[in-house]
Amino acid sequence: DLGGYRYYMQKEIFEQPRAVADTLLDVNAVMPELFGDKAWRVFNGIDSVLLLACGGSYHAALTAKYWIESLAGLPTAVEIASEFRYRDGVANPNTLVVAVSQSGETADVLGAVHVAKRAGMIHTLAICNVPTSALVRECALNFITRAGIEIGVASTKAFTTQLVALFLLALTLAQLRGRLTDEEERQHLHALRHLPDAMAKVLALEPQIMAWSETLTRKENILFLGRGMHYPIALEGALKMKEISYIHAEAYPAGELKHGPLALVSDEMPVVAVAPNDRLLEKLRSNMHEVSARNGRLFVFADVDCGLSSGPGLNVIRLNEYYGPLSPILHTIPMQLLAFHAALARGTDIDKPRNLAKSVTVE
Numbered sequence: 375d376l377g378g379y380r381y382y383m384q385k386e387i388f389e390q391p392r393a394v395a396d397t398l399l400d401v402n403a404v405m406p407e408l409f410g411d412k413a414w415r416v417f418n419g420i421d422s423v424l425l426l427a428c429g430g431s432y433h434a435a436l437t438a439k440y441w442i443e444s445l446a447g448l449p450t451a452v453e454i455a456s457e458f459r460y461r462d463g464v465a466n467p468n469t470l471v472v473a474v475s476q477s478g479e480t481a482d483v484l485g486a487v488h489v490a491k492r493a494g495m496i497h498t499l500a501i502c503n504v505p506t507s508a509l510v511r512e513c514a515l516n517f518i519t520r521a522g523i524e525i526g527v528a529s530t531k532a533f534t535t536q537l538v539a540l541f542l543l544a545l546t547l548a549q550l551r552g553r554l555t556d557e558e559e560r561q562h563l564h565a566l567r568h569l570p571d572a573m574a575k576v577l578a579l580e581p582q583i584m585a586w587s588e589t590l591t592r593k594e595n596i597l598f599l600g601r602g603m604h605y606p607i608a609l610e611g612a613l614k615m616k617e618i619s620y621i622h623a624e625a626y627p628a629g630e631l632k633h634g635p636l637a638l639v640s641d642e643m644p645v646v647a648v649a650p651n652d653r654l655l656e657k658l659r660s661n662m663h664e665v666s667a668r669n670g671r672l673f674v675f676a677d678v679d680c681g682l683s684s685g686p687g688l689n690v691i692r693l694n695e696y697y698g699p700l701s702p703i704l705h706t707i708p709m710q711l712l713a714f715h716a717a718l719a720r721g722t723d724i725d726k727p728r729n730l731a732k733s734v735t736v737e
């Protein structure tokens with residue numbers, strides 16, 4: 375049932391406030407039990423975290439690295455599952471292995487978890503949207519996101535709910551390590567509970583984002599930039615763009631521009647920047663000047679009070695507020711809408727992009 379929407383992806387983008395609220399339904403406090411009965415014991419014995427995933431779920435995992443390291447102070451590695459499973463890595467039995475997957479049936483993720491377990495890494499946690507999946511059965515602990523069934527091949531609500539689950543994991547690990555005061559816990563839970571309202575406000579920016587898509591849809595290449603915990607969001611934006619509009623899109627951490635990709639920038643290569651009001655905004659701003667100086671057209675997603683306004687070669691859409699550590703969740707939404715409207719303008723098969731399957735159960 376499309377409920378008035380033209381595409382499942384569109385419906386699923388707009389369902390995100392509900393999906394996040396549902397995922398938080400039983401979360402009354404930060405506590406290990408959110409991840410299973412045995413989680414307290416497991417989490418107390420670990421000294422590091424290894425996140426394994428593919429595709430969009432890998433981008434959620436990359437975002438989690440920033441959260442887990444800054445909040446919990448635990449060394450965190452993120453690996454693409456198909457690479458990890460065939461690499462002679464160094465196994466640490468005290469690592470918490472976190473597999474992130476919407477479907478829980480992705481062959482490479484299951485393969486990577488098998489490899490980890492065989493190497494003696496038995497502390498496994500699944501963050502998954504399907505409670506009956508093979509991955510949930512395979513892992514000792516789990517957190518089930520409540521995005522609901524996702525039909526569009528390009529993941530949207532599953533991604534943002536994975537981020538919610540991973541943020542809760544970071545908070546839980548921080549608490550167990552004595553790095554989360556009761557007041558901080560209260561503030562983070564408050565921010566999480568207000569996330570659905572904040573997301574609804576970002577969704578309301580759709581008309582402005584749609585107007586940008588009209589320009590972008592005529593281009594063959596787009597560069598996405600982000601810094602810090604918004605670099606994975608730029609990666610996710612480029613992936614969505616590739617998947618459904620078939621426009622070639624690449625994401626770079628903005629500081630890497632001058633190490634190569636700046637050579638590509640011209641008025642034919644628009645640049646989309648994820649530019650929230652965090653401590654990296656000033657740095658990003660100088661990266662954006664590098665683009666403008668080469669006639670690059672900038673499309674910037676900023677927040678209120680960013681001090682940026684649209685002008686020649688510079689287009690700015692402002693989100694209503696800077697949302698602290700949860701900002702990547704809000705900044706994901708414009709990425710999804712931009713790709714959706716670019717694809718819509720190009721007339722592609724949005725819910726079933728060519729050559730792709732919803733669940734990749736083969737290698």
Ligand code: F6R
Binds near residue numbers: 431
């Ligand atoms: C991106 C997308 C894919 C999946 C990837 C992993 O829009 O849908 O990249 O994220 O195939 O799938 P799961 O999360 O089911 O393991």
